[in-house]
Amino acid sequence: xxxxxxxxxxxxxxxxxxxxxxxxxxxxxxxxxxxxxxxxxxxxxxxxxxxxxxxxxxxxxxxxxxxxxxxxxxxxxxxxxxxxxxxxxxxxxxxxxxxxxxxxxxxxxxxxxxxxxxxxxxxxxxxxxxxxxxxxxxxxxxxxxxxxxxxxxxxxxxxxxxx
Numbered sequence: 001x002x003x004x005x006x007x008x009x010x011x012x013x014x015x016x017x018x019x020x021x022x023x024x025x026x027x028x029x030x031x032x033x034x035x036x037x038x039x040x041x042x043x044x045x046x047x048x049x050x051x052x053x054x055x056x057x058x059x060x061x062x063x064x065x066x067x068x069x070x071x072x073x074x075x076x077x078x079x080x081x082x083x084x085x086x087x088x089x090x091x092x093x094x095x096x097x098x099x100x101x102x103x104x105x106x107x108x109x110x111x112x113x114x115x116x117x118x119x120x121x122x123x124x125x126x127x128x129x130x131x132x133x134x135x136x137x138x139x140x141x142x143x144x145x146x147x148x149x150x151x152x153x154x155x156x157x158x159x160x161x162x163x
Contacts, residue, residue: 001061002103003035004069005131007096007114007123008056010080015054016040016157018080018093023058025076031063038126040157046120050090054157057098057126066100070110073097098123102137113137118145121152 006026010018019040027034036059043053062069073095080093098114105112113136117123124146127134134142 001033001063002101004060004062004066004100005098005127005134006058006060006073007094007098007117007126008058009053009094009096009122010092011045011048011051011053012090012092013081019054019056022076022080022093022095023056025079026058026060029060029062029064029069029072032069033061035059035061036130038129039159041122041126042155042157043122044153045090046122046152048090053122055122055126057123057130059130066097066103066105066112067110069100070097096123098127099134099136104137119149121146121149121154124149125154 008019008022023034023037026032038057041055043055045051045053064072077093077095096114096117097110097112098117100112103112114123118136118140124142128142128146132143136142
């Protein structure tokens with residue numbers, strides 16, 4: 001098993017419900033267990049247009065290799081109506097493979113760690129919520145990277161009350 005972290009985001013439709021459904025889909029991937037998921041957060045688009053995003057991060061233990069996992073993530077995106085008309089277009093669902101164990105992968109189809117994750121509070125804060133002591137493959141602690149992103153607006157969505 002490899003511990004992988006997936007960033008989830010959406011800014012079209014019922015984004016919160018889409019993130020919840022995507023977490024359910026992650027839990028159903030073959031050879032994979034959903035180990036943790038962060039709270040939902042609202043963030044302004046960065047290098048993108050459209051409404052605010054709803055974001056979260058999920059921790060998976062998986063036997064899938066990184067490229068296969070990425071293909072599964074893309075299939076989940078498509079099942080939620082994801083289109084890619086242009087770079088950084090508003091989206092019904094965006095799933096990013098942030099980390100795959102301690103692997104460093106640099107390819108045309110997949111780069112891990114995700115190349116912009118350390119520049120995004122909407123990734124690092126939810127990631128720190130579920131893996132407070134996590135270190136990147138280069139040894140940097142996630143917690144030490146957060147102060148540099150303090151100017152990025154991020155609002156935690158309170159959980160819905162139990163019925």
